[in-house]
Amino acid sequence: METPPAAATPGVAAGHIRLILSHSTDVFYLEIPTPVIRSNSVRPIKYLRFLGWCIMGILGTVKSDREGLDVADNALLQDQAIYFYVYEALDEDAALKYAVDLAVIKTRSDVSASDSSVHARKEAFKESLVQRDATCIFTSKPAVVCQGTHIIPFSRGDEFNLLVQNRPANPDEDVSTLVEVDDGRNGMLLGADLHMIAELRNVVVLNTPNLVLDVNDVPPHPARTLGRDTEFPDMQRYSLQWLQGDSPQLLLYYPNNTDAAFRRHTHIPRPSPALLHYNYGAAAVKWWGQGQEHLGISNRPTMPRPSVPVPAATGPTRTKRTGNASIPRRGPGNVGGSGSGPQDSEVPLEEEVIDADDVVMFLWAQNPAALERRKLVAEEQKREREERARRMGQWRESVVDV
Missing domain, CATH: 3.10.20 (Ubiquitin-like (UB roll))
Known part of the structure; x- marks a missing residue:
């Protein structure tokens, strides 16, 4: 019934x-x-x-x-x-014990304007996408008028590894090697105007099938002529969907539920479903979310803070901003182990702006699979510390005996 x-x-x-x-x-x-x-x-x-x-x-x-x-x-x-x-x-005690404190991560979520390598990296990123996508995946515009569009914003590169580790479980996708924000699985080749709309998250990409939706749960895609070197994926859809926007002209140019096409006969991995799902959730929170301030993301001073595994080469240089001033960060080592915080000057937490990315990352970091993964990591780190202490004790004893 x-x-x-x-x-x-x-x-x-x-x-x-x-x-x-x-x-x-x-x-x-x-x-x-x-x-x-x-x-x-x-x-x-x-x-x-x-x-x-x-x-x-x-x-x-x-x-x-x-x-x-x-x-x-x-x-x-x-x-x-x-x-x-x-x-x-969730078990609240476990969440507080193992959850990542995003108020710490937020302190390095701005791109330094002085990073001279940003332009070169973006060009290299686009070229890697051209090899897989050939043209704009939704409009078939030639690559020369396209840009490489990051799914997880380039500006949040230092958080990329953490986000992937805390993704919702999906047995159909191996993301063990997905560690850099410039990985092609974190990108799509889009025409320059569509790139701008996607960066604003007015449009997002829905990948089906997933753990909830099948390909038939999405309306049929509009008719579209493809180039000879591109094709739609078999048994899978990457559908362009509008979350915000009421321009008839834009909808005419970029119809809702248009499916992506990729270069034929290539084995280069397509955009990561896990990252597309994250981006979809963040866009939904951006446009429709209410009450994020009550989640306690930025005001949890007593929360233990486990170390955050963020490779130094994952993203651009970060700065910590206070008002109009930018204070350079000293790198990922500023996030310490349990009970520790940033080692340089503090910015009051209430000055930090918690955005849609922070909300979704915070919630992903508290899902049961993420809590269990971090628990196992914490246990392994404890065993390593105990082993180092045991070896140090043996060394001291041998010195005394001599």
Whole structure:
């Protein structure tokens, strides 16, 4: 028997629904225009489940109230309804013990304007994408008028490795070698104008099938003529979707649900589904998110801070900004072990701006798989310290004996 849709609620604007994301309170939610949901998926309830999974990093269900039955995937979406994304609650003690404190990471999330290597790196990045994509993957414009577009923004390169480590589990994708922001799996070749729209996250790319949506849950892609050297992937879709924007002209140039095409007969890995899901979630939080300030991301002074494994070559030079001044960071070593923080001058946490990327990374870092991975790393580091201490003790004893 199909579960009835959630009842209309006066607090939700007409033409919108509310998806509450926090498992314990109502403070963090999305206020989503219903036309966007319907244009991006033929099964709106499944689409809500996809959004919840992208943002929280945990598979869950959609309910009309937290204790009720699941809303069926084929149920109709009701205007002005409140829905709940419900998932298994995390152990709060474990979350506090192993969660990454993004207020620390945030201190190096700005690109230094003086980094002279940025232009050369972007050119090299584009060239690597030309080898795989040949043309703009959505419009077939020639590579000469295209730009290399990062899925995870280039400006957040120092956080890239951490984000990949804390991704929602997906057995179909091996990301063990995905360690650099300039990896081709973190990019797409797009025409210059589409590149600008994508960087603003007005449009995002939906990869199907994934753990929630199948290829048939996305509306059919518009007719499109491909060049002789490009083709659509078999049994997989990379669909361009609009989250924000109402320009008929832009929609004419870049129709919703247009599928990407890639160079024929190449074995170069395509864009990473995990990174596309992250970007989709961050874009949803950017445009529709409400209540991020209540998540406690920037004001958790007592949270233990495990070391953050960020390779020095992962991204551009970072600076720590306070007002109009930029204070150079000393590198990843500034993030210490449990109970330690940045070793240079502090910026009050309330001055840090927590954006959509921070929210999704923070939530991904607390999903059960991420907590378990960090727990195992912490245990291994403890064993290594104990082994070093044992060897040091043996050495001291041998010196005394001599």
